Amino acid sequence: MSKKAQSKKIKVGNVTFDVVNTTILVIVLLIVLYPLYYVLIASFSNPDLVLTGKIFLLPKGFQTESYERVFSNPEIMQGYLNSILYTLVGTCINLAVTLSGGYALSRRDLRGRKGFVIFFTFTMFFGGGTVPTYMLVRKLHLLNTFWAMVIPNAMSVWNLILCRNFFEGNIPSELLEVAQIDGCRNGYFFYRIVLPLSKALIAVMVLFYAVGHWNSYMQPLLYLSDRTKYPLQLVLKNILISSQPDASLAGMNDRAEMYKQTEMLKYALVVVSSAPMIVLYPFVQKYFVQGVMVGSVKG
Numbered sequence: 001m002s003k004k005a006q007s008k009k010i011k012v013g014n015v016t017f018d019v020v021n022t023t024i025l026v027i028v029l030l031i032v033l034y035p036l037y038y039v040l041i042a043s044f045s046n047p048d049l050v051l052t053g054k055i056f057l058l059p060k061g062f063q064t065e066s067y068e069r070v071f072s073n074p075e076i077m078q079g080y081l082n083s084i085l086y087t088l089v090g091t092c093i094n095l096a097v098t099l100s101g102g103y104a105l106s107r108r109d110l111r112g113r114k115g116f117v118i119f120f121t122f123t124m125f126f127g128g129g130t131v132p133t134y135m136l137v138r139k140l141h142l143l144n145t146f147w148a149m150v151i152p153n154a155m156s157v158w159n160l161i162l163c164r165n166f167f168e169g170n171i172p173s174e175l176l177e178v179a180q181i182d183g184c185r186n187g188y189f190f191y192r193i194v195l196p197l198s199k200a201l202i203a204v205m206v207l208f209y210a211v212g213h214w215n216s217y218m219q220p221l222l223y224l225s226d227r228t229k230y231p232l233q234l235v236l237k238n239i240l241i242s243s244q245p246d247a248s249l250a251g252m253n254d255r256a257e258m259y260k261q262t263e264m265l266k267y268a269l270v271v272v273s274s275a276p277m278i279v280l281y282p283f284v285q286k287y288f289v290q291g292v293m294v295g296s297v298k299g
Helices: 003-043 047-051 065-071 074-106 113-125 130-139 157-170 173-181 186-194 196-214 218-223 232-242 252-298
Strands: none
Touching (some): 065 252, 074 196, 218 232
């Protein structure tokens, strides 16, 4: 086979691969995105048309009553505020503990470094469980308090390991030696040199922890009894459950109307509860390869 024919065959093969690969990725993208898009258009559509399966690509019977009902509910607004506070304060605590701990474990001059690594790694596979954790929170007098939502999960060991690996692979020891020659102490070096060089890692940690706090459900369910302290996820759960029709208390027409109202609220609630994280994600997505991949591969 001549070089020209061989080159042409390789070119055809590359084009075929690109076409097949692109087609598969587009199909996967549509499969992933369409349910999200459907929830959005269903939240603006007439619930009767949604229930009869007449909504496919565009909203029909456009209405905003579902969103008006959602935002007119004082519990939802209080839950939104609570979730924002839990997310902001909790994420700040997470960053302070995880970044400082990861940097400490990345220092090879830390005494007992291997022992600390083994200790933290052990907790990834073996935990006390729900009941012992609840008893600990109760003994610390954190039940039904703001701190019950941010202290028990102040650090993720997996994120700690990512931070340690990132610091080991991106902060050269020579930089520390030069700083120490100039009289720089460890704390000053961490806050003024290490953190500014770790913006990608910080962005990824912010997203990981913020999403965890925003979607927190079991923790408030276990530790909170005051409804004014409920986060958004727990408020939405209570609203949806209270909106379910009860066959023993309502007639057929009443149950049908209640079910329709529940469906109308359901899609709007999904959009409302997901919007903040969807808005946050594009701002930190570009740091994922630099932050997560470097941190995981280097280890």
